[in-house]
Amino acid sequence: MHKICYGSLMSVCVRYKVDYEEAKSSVNAGFLKILNNLNRYDPKVPFEAWIKRIMINHVIDEFRKNRKVQELIEYTDFNEKQIPDMVDYNEADKVFDASDLESMIMSLPPVTKKVFNLFALDGYSHKEICKMLDISEGTSKWHVNSARKKLQELINQKMNAQKVI
Amino acid sequence: MSNQLDDFFKNKLQESTFEYDESAWENARVLIENDERSKKRRYLFFMFAGLSILMLVGLSSYYIGRHTASPTDTPAYDNTPMQTNTFDETKIIANSDYKNSKVSSDDAALAVIEPLVTNNDLTNTTTLGAIVGEARQVHITPGNDKKNNTTTKTENNKKNSFNLSNAQGVVSTTTTIYNSTTVVTNPKIVNKATPKLSENQNATSTKDKQNDLRQLPLLNLQYFSDSNEKNVALSIEMPALQKDVEGSPIVDSSQKFYFGIRSGMALVPLKFMDFEAGVELGYQINRIWSISFQPKYQYQSLAQNTVDKSEIEQFGFGLRSSAYNLEAETVRSIHVPLMLSYAFGSQSMDLTDKLSSRYLKNKISFGVAYVVIDGITGTIYQSEAAGASSTYQSGWLAEHTFNRHNAEVMIGYDRYLSHRFSVGVQARYRVRDQFTEAFNKQNQDILAPSAFHLGLQANFKLF
Numbered sequence: 001m002h003k004i005c006y007g008s009l010m011s012v013c014v015r016y017k018v019d020y021e022e023a024k025s026s027v028n029a030g031f032l033k034i035l036n037n038l039n040r041y042d043p044k045v046p047f048e049a050w051i052k053r054i055m056i057n058h059v060i061d062e063f064r065k066n067r068k069v070q071e072l073i074e075y076t077d078f079n080e081k082q083i084p085d086m087v088d089y090n091e092a093d094k095v096f097d098a099s100d101l102e103s104m105i106m107s108l109p110p111v112t113k114k115v116f117n118l119f120a121l122d123g124y125s126h127k128e129i130c131k132m133l134d135i136s137e138g139t140s141k142w143h144v145n146s147a148r149k150k151l152q153e154l155i156n157q158k159m160n161a162q163k164v165i
Numbered sequence: 166m167s168n169q170l171d172d173f174f175k176n177k178l179q180e181s182t183f184e185y186d187e188s189a190w191e192n193a194r195v196l197i198e199n200d201e202r203s204k205k206r207r208y209l210f211f212m213f214a215g216l217s218i219l220m221l222v223g224l225s226s227y228y229i230g231r232h233t234a235s236p237t238d239t240p241a242y243d244n245t246p247m248q249t250n251t252f253d254e255t256k257i258i259a260n261s262d263y264k265n266s267k268v269s270s271d272d273a274a275l276a277v278i279e280p281l282v283t284n285n286d287l288t289n290t291t292t293l294g295a296i297v298g299e300a301r302q303v304h305i306t307p308g309n310d311k312k313n314n315t316t317t318k319t320e321n322n323k324k325n326s327f328n329l330s331n332a333q334g335v336v337s338t339t340t341t342i343y344n345s346t347t348v349v350t351n352p353k354i355v356n357k358a359t360p361k362l363s364e365n366q367n368a369t370s371t372k373d374k375q376n377d378l379r380q381l382p383l384l385n386l387q388y389f390s391d392s393n394e395k396n397v398a399l400s401i402e403m404p405a406l407q408k409d410v411e412g413s414p415i416v417d418s419s420q421k422f423y424f425g426i427r428s429g430m431a432l433v434p435l436k437f438m439d440f441e442a443g444v445e446l447g448y449q450i451n452r453i454w455s456i457s458f459q460p461k462y463q464y465q466s467l468a469q470n471t472v473d474k475s476e477i478e479q480f481g482f483g484l485r486s487s488a489y490n491l492e493a494e495t496v497r498s499i500h501v502p503l504m505l506s507y508a509f510g511s512q513s514m515d516l517t518d519k520l521s522s523r524y525l526k527n528k529i530s531f532g533v534a535y536v537v538i539d540g541i542t543g544t545i546y547q548s549e550a551a552g553a554s555s556t557y558q559s560g561w562l563a564e565h566t567f568n569r570h571n572a573e574v575m576i577g578y579d580r581y582l583s584h585r586f587s588v589g590v591q592a593r594y595r596v597r598d599q600f601t602e603a604f605n606k607q608n609q610d611i612l613a614p615s616a617f618h619l620g621l622q623a624n625f626k627l628f
Binding site: 002003006007010011014015024025027028029031032035036087089092093096097098099101102105120121148151152 | 169170171173174175177178179180181182183185186189190192193196197200
């Protein structure tokens with residue numbers, strides 16, 4: 001069962017954690033939670049989705065336990081703005097593989113990374129994220145915006161570097 | 166569009182594959198085993214805590230139940246004699262004149278029963294008796310002027326029997342009075358302590374005390390009868406119980422403040438040194454409540470040298486108030502320390518490369534304990550004490566160093582060897598190891614303190 005879950009859980013953890021070692025450690029802790037809650041599993045729900053949800057919850061729990069108050073800067077009046085897209089995604093698709101993108105996400109600041117993952121990749125709404133991370137909606141939006149900006153910059157930087165080579 | 170970026174990341178990351186890492190399973194296996202162990206420990210803890218509480222409640226109920234009868238209560242008649250008695254002349258040592266009664270010792274003879282004046286009419290029986298005040302020793306000394314009366318044991322006679330088993334304290338005398346005669350059987354005089362008399366009473370010589378029972382301070386006789394015909398109350402004037410009794414570090418009004426030193430050391434486990442010392446400065450607010458300030462220092466050290474710094478220091482202080490659930494200073498009582506404590510300290514552990522943080526703890530304690538109060542003498546002093554407390558500790562710590570929180574249950578027992586000095590044992594059970602899992606993983610050679618801890622403690626009261 002550990003083998004079955006490993007890939008799926010790792011795919012979640014690498015996005016939320018700082019490095020692969022920390023991700024592995026979290027996978028095991030999440031796996032333990034899954035084992036302890038197997039009796040609650042509803043077969044109607046796809047197993048992979050269920051274990052991913054547990055893993056995300058575990059990662060967020062860890063974050064909430066360990067974070068310091070000072071880490072959170074509140075942007076209560078932040079309004080989401082559309083960022084002009086400067087990236088050619090067809091080109092980017094050829095240039096980058098999954099591990100490149102994982103590295104880019106890992107390089108984001110901790111809270112920004114969590115909010116971006118939750119919102120953009122795991123489909124949580126800002127309201128849900130507010131409750132999960134105990135931040136305001138404005139702050140959540142700010143983090144998503146900030147993540148997008150940084151990721152675009154990273155993509156462009158790498159693509160430009162490749163062109164030069 | 167930003168959504169394009171999101172989709173790009175989403176789609177691309179789905180291609181991500183991770184090769185199974187065999188070492189990950191090893192780590193997971195260790196984690197699962199640890200989890201199983203901690204589940205067992207949790208189970209044991211709850212068992213232990215439950216049993217402790219049950220024990221406390223049981224003991225409390227036992228002592229309270231045993232000693233709650235008020236000295237002014239009329240005991241219920243017992244239709245069945247406690248014992249089948251044989252008239253024993255040697256037990257009758259006093260006559261109707263209590264003033265001339267001879268007593269076996271000044272400790273024992275604290276109660277006198279007026280000689281029974283009865284007739285032989287079985288239908289008109291009179292029962293006289295005495296209720297002995299809380300925890301007073303009693304020596305029943307019926308009058309010998311009636312000793313020649315013949316005992317007639319009939320079913321009716323059983324109505325007239327009574328016993329003193331409801332009386333508080335250590336009195337265990339069973340007395341059965343039959344019509345026309347008095348039978349005292351096997352009076353068990355329990356002599357556990359020497360009465361401490363008030364100043365005036367101390368002035369009285371021992372001989373006087375022996376011969377003049379009125380001088381004895383703790384007697385509280387009450388006459389009762391099931392027939393109004395001879396309802397003449399005994400009028401023995403006894404001095405009121407001294408409220409400010411001497412010799413008590415707890416209630417003596419001249420000693421509002423008390424000060425003590427406490428220290429303890431863990432015996433088990435030997436590989437993890439655990440020493441605690443503190444002082445206690447208390448103030449007796451009134452008869453019921455006291456409050457104390459208890460700064461303490463705790464030193465814990467690993468007896469291993471696998472790390473450079475392995476000391477954990479902790480300072481703490483607390484407030485404790487005590488309530489004695491008693492109306493009079495008679496018996497064992499439940500002592501309820503309401504403890505509020507805050508612990509702070511510093512940890513000099515630098516066990517990982519990068520993390521070093523100040524070690525702060527919040528500590529909340531609460532618990533119950535009981536103390537024994539000598540009721541025979543009217544003197545309150547602790548001859549023994551036992552109790553249980555539970556503690557929850559929480560702090561803001563780095564993940565990789567010391568545990569953020571733990572909870573523990575402690576039971577202890579103290580025996581006062583003298584008025585000031587007590588020694589005791591304590592057993593403690595911690596719910597969690599003190600080190601985090603991450604810490605243990607990184608420092609596998611380190612032996613975390615065992616959840617179970619057995620220690621010695623000593624207490625010395627300076628004044």
